[in-house]
Amino acid sequence: MKKLPDTLFGExxxxxxxxxxxxxxxxxxxxxxxxxxxxxxxxxxxxxxxKHLKMNYLSGxxxxxxxxxRSVEYEPNNT
Amino acid sequence: MNRIIRSFLGSYTVTLPKEKAPTLFNICREKGIFFFxxxxxxxxxxxxxxxxxxxAFLEAAENxxxxxxxxxxxxxxxxxxxxxxxxxxxxxxxxxxAFMLFSSMHIWEINITGxxxxxxxxxxxxxxxxxxxxxTFIPDIDADLTAEYILLEYSPLSSLAINVKGTxxxxxxxxxxxxxxxxxxxxxxxxxxxxxxxxxxxxxxxEGHPEIKIGDVVTEGQLLINGIVENRxxxxxxxNAKGYVYADVYKNIEFxxxxxxxxxxxxxxxxxxxxxxxxxxxxxxxRTQESPFETCDVITKETDLKIFGLKLPxxxxxxxxxxxxxxxxxxxEEEAEIxxxxxxxxxxxxxxxxxxxxxxxxxxxxxxxYCLKAHVVINKNIAKRQEIKFNYPNKPF
Numbered sequence: 001m002k003k004l005p006d007t008l009f010g011e012x013x014x015x016x017x018x019x020x021x022x023x024x025x026x027x028x029x030x031x032x033x034x035x036x037x038x039x040x041x042x043x044x045x046x047x048x049x050x051k052h053l054k055m056n057y058l059s060g061x062x063x064x065x066x067x068x069x070r071s072v073e074y075e076p077n078n079t
Numbered sequence: 080m081n082r083i084i085r086s087f088l089g090s091y092t093v094t095l096p097k098e099k100a101p102t103l104f105n106i107c108r109e110k111g112i113f114f115f116x117x118x119x120x121x122x123x124x125x126x127x128x129x130x131x132x133x134x135a136f137l138e139a140a141e142n143x144x145x146x147x148x149x150x151x152x153x154x155x156x157x158x159x160x161x162x163x164x165x166x167x168x169x170x171x172x173x174x175x176x177a178f179m180l181f182s183s184m185h186i187w188e189i190n191i192t193g194x195x196x197x198x199x200x201x202x203x204x205x206x207x208x209x210x211x212x213x214x215t216f217i218p219d220i221d222a223d224l225t226a227e228y229i230l231l232e233y234s235p236l237s238s239l240a241i242n243v244k245g246t247x248x249x250x251x252x253x254x255x256x257x258x259x260x261x262x263x264x265x266x267x268x269x270x271x272x273x274x275x276x277x278x279x280x281x282x283x284x285x286e287g288h289p290e291i292k293i294g295d296v297v298t299e300g301q302l303l304i305n306g307i308v309e310n311r312x313x314x315x316x317x318x319n320a321k322g323y324v325y326a327d328v329y330k331n332i333e334f335x336x337x338x339x340x341x342x343x344x345x346x347x348x349x350x351x352x353x354x355x356x357x358x359x360x361x362x363x364x365x366r367t368q369e370s371p372f373e374t375c376d377v378i379t380k381e382t383d384l385k386i387f388g389l390k391l392p393x394x395x396x397x398x399x400x401x402x403x404x405x406x407x408x409x410x411x412e413e414e415a416e417i418x419x420x421x422x423x424x425x426x427x428x429x430x431x432x433x434x435x436x437x438x439x440x441x442x443x444x445x446x447x448x449y450c451l452k453a454h455v456v457i458n459k460n461i462a463k464r465q466e467i468k469f470n471y472p473n474k475p476f
Contacts, residue, residue: 029101
C-alpha cells in the first residue's frame with residue numbers, strides 16, 4: 001500500500017465556524033484574493049475558497065483569515 | 080483600540096499588483112515589515128503601512144521589481160501637517176489650555192447644605208464678605224480660618240465647614256438653636272399689669288387681688304391685679320394672678336391723602352442689556368453700562384449657564400430697562416375720602432382686638448391734602464402678665 005504523505009506534521013488549521021481560519025506552519029503565500037487564498041506548507045498546499053476573504057494577521061508561520069469560507073482544499077505540495 | 084492608535088499615528092495606503100502581492104507579503108513576513116488590512120480588488124491589492132515601516136515596505140517592493148505606489152494618506156500627522164500654517168489653531172489651543180488651567184484654579188460653584196431657616200443668599204453674602212465667592216482663587220482660601228472668623232461674627236450659625244473639591248466649594252452649616260423666650264409656667268407667680276392707658280370698664284379677677292375698680296384711669300404698666308394676696312390672717316401668699324381687665328382705650332389716628340401726586344407712566348419702550356460673568360469676572364458687551372433712558376426701572380435677572388446638566392462658571396445677567404415718565408395725577412375729594420376710609424378700615428383690621436365703642440371722624444383739606452382724623456374708643460382687655468421676680472441679696476449659701 002502506497003504510503004500517504006504525512007499530513008499531520010507541520011501544518012495546523014483551526015477554524016471557527018465558517019468565518020475565521022487560523023493556519024500555522026505554512027511557509028509562504030502563493031495567491032491572495034477576495035475569493036481564493038493559497039498557502040503553501042511543508043507538505044501540503046492549502047486553498048481557502050470563499051467570499052470577502054481578508055487576511056487578518058500575518059506573523060512568522062501563522063496567518064489568520066476572515067470572511068465567508070466555503071471550502072478548504074488540501075493538495076500535496078510538489079514545489 | 081488599534082484603529083484609534085493607527086489613526087493617531089498615521090498610515091499610508093499602498094497599491095500593488097494583485098499577482099505580486101503574495102510575494103511581497105512573504106518578504107515582509109521574513110523581514111518583519113509590518114502592514115495591515117490587505118484588501119484584494121480585481122487587479123490590485125491595497126495594504127496599509129504605518130509611517131515607520133512604509134520606507135522598508137517600498138524598498139522591499141522595489142527590490143523585487145514590484146510596482147508599489149502610495150495612493151492615500153490618513154491619520155493625525157497628515158491632518159496636522161495640512162493645517163500647520165493656520166496659526167490661529169495653535170493660538171486657540173494655547174488659549175484654551177491656559178483658560179482651562181486658569182479656571183481650574185478658581186471656584187466655579189458654591190453649594191450650601193444644612194441650612195433651614197437661614198437663606199442661602201445670606202450665607203453666600205457672608206462668605207463673599209470673607210473672600211469666598213465664585214471666582215475666588217482656590218490657593219488663597221484658608222478654609223479653617225475663614226470658618227472660624229465667620230462663626231465668631233455670625234451668631235445664628237453654630238457650626239460651619241468649608242470643603243473645596245476641585246472647583247466646587249461645599250459649605251456645610253449647622254444653625255444655632257435659639258433658646259425660646261421663657262413663657263410663664265402655669266404654676267409661676269405673676270401680676271397683671273396694664274399694657275395700655277385706659278379707663279377701666281370691667282374687672283374679672285379669677286386669681287389675685289384687683290388693685291383697681293371700674294372707672295379708674297390707668298396708665299401703661301400700672302398694676303391691675305396683684306399676685307401677692309393677703310389672707311384673712313394677715314399673712315401674705317403669692318399666686319399666679321389670672322383674670323381680665325377691660326378698659327376703654329382712646330386712640331387718635333390720622334390719615335393724609337394728597338389730592339395730587341406724581342406717578343410713573345410707562346412709555347412702552349424697553350431695552351435689554353446683557354452682561355456675562357466668567358468665573359466671577361464681568362465681560363462687558365457694551366461700550367457703556369449706563370441706562371439708555373433718562374428715567375426707567377431696571378429688572379435684573381441672572382442665569383447660570385449649563386451644558387448637559389453641568390453648571391459652568393458662566394453667569395449671564397440680563398437687565399431690562401423700562402422707560403417711564405413722571406406724570407402728575409389728581410384725585411377728587413370723594414376719591415380721597417374713599418381712600419382715607421379704606422386706610423381706616425385696614426388699620427382696624429390690623430388692630431382687631433376689642434370692640435369699637437365710638438369713632439368720631441373729622442375731615443379737612445389743607446395744602447391740597449385731604450386729612451381724616453379719627454378719635455376711636457376701643458374697649459379691650461388691657462391686662463398682661465408680669466412675672467414676680469425675687470431678689471435674694473443675702474443668700475444663706
